[in-house]
């Protein structure tokens with residue numbers, strides 16, 4: 121045996137010789153974070169915006185929230201297609217099975233919400249009779265077609281799902297960030313550095 125051979129890096133495989141996520145995976149990850157930092161807070165505060173005589177200020181919030189949210193959907197779909205063709209680096213070999221299962225469940229939950237949450241929000245706005253046109257056009261200028269007739273019943277169900285999705289996001293993102301800090305500060309296994 122060659123005593124001078126370096127020990128394998130955690131999470132190393134043929135496609136990831138340095139154990140790092142690829143460049144595209146990192147872009148997808150950090151762009152999503154930036155958009156989430158817009159979509160999540162604006163979503164939670166919109167309903168508290170009152171006293172806006174002509175509604176223009178509140179409409180601005182809707183436009184920002186809905187545009188960021190719809191962009192998250194586009195980025196998430198591209199990311200999922202890309203990920204299916206480019207698997208991530210494996211977990212460190214010594215990661216205990218319960219931690220592997222927790223990481224996989226959290227990541228799948230986040231991917232599911234990144235798609236479901238904007239879809240519910242988008243169709244809710246259509247069902248309320250406020251498609252992304254006029255003051256809430258996508259990016260402020262792209263007027264999207266109306267995708268369905270207004271229906272209070274459907275709108276209520278989708279808005280309820282969108283609210284639950286918002287709180288679920290907070291829980292899963294909390295677990296995700298908490299795990300990153302745990303890996304970095306306590307386990308010191310280089311997991312966080314793989315995405316930087």
Ligand code: HEM
Pocket residue numbers: 156159160162163164165166167185186187188189190192193233234237238239241242243244245252282283285286287289
């Ligand atoms: C990943 C993307 C998104 C996230 C994380 C998100 C998150 C949220 C959250 C947390 C709320 C507050 C729920 C509540 O307190 O009841 C909310 C409200 C809302 N969202 Fe989203 N959302 C996203 C995408 C979208 C999209 C794409 C649209 C529409 C095109 C949309 C339309 C709305 C509307 C109309 C509300 C209700 C605001 C109000 O209270 O009047 N959302 N969103």
